[in-house]
Amino acid sequence: MKNKVNEIKISYKSKETKTPCKINRSADAANLLFEHWNQDTIELHESFKVVLMNNSNIVKGIIEISNGGIAGTLVDVRILFAVALKTLTTGIIICHNHPSGTLKPSEADKRLTTKIKQASEFLDIKLLDHLILIFDGAFYSFADNNLL
Template structure:
């Protein structure tokens, strides 16, 4: 801790923050170059018994070459919505030094259509990513029966 004495004799302190990060070995990181690979990875990682119950929101954090660094569950909601913190998404992205992100959520109803709220949060996440020199690669809606890609539908 660095300390400085101010003119009136007050003590000012400055705490330093250190972060240590070691990524996985490159060859062990899944390579997610295609939306079908992303869907398969999600289905392998999430609890499929719960996706028809309530909405979840997940983020996949990627390197510049689309290697998966990490996956995080950002929110758990109700049967019709899930709250999403853009701040939380990018706190984690910065911590793992991500370049790209893929966001995903489920629709318990089975409807694969993007809602106005889905489109709105996607735009907000995309704008925040650009500001931080990152890229939102895709937003996936997943159900028990299938999936929808915002990128493939031209919604990004």
């Protein structure tokens, strides 16, 4: 009797854009993320997103990894890196919002960043920054504050 096993198919399709978006500094990433954040919910609940990039820091896409409650959201690091590996991403910027309006990273934010940094180093994917956004357009950069 033959064992029945599911077939796994992995695919990635790129939409070529006329003007590729390149990230040169944290403000570039923050501006891009603010453009792609639902402004009706940025001060209501936390979400966690990842900017996926190639070796030239050209943005391949943005994906929402989790959507949570008022004071937090759970991030499954395996899902984050499954997407990064599937899209042949070489650099990432992680980001979440603080509905409270505070830009100070929590201890949980710092622990998650460390966990993602360790995994990214193992997989040869550069963690370029972790941004915290708030509803008034301000942001906090872990890289700019030497926390990476």
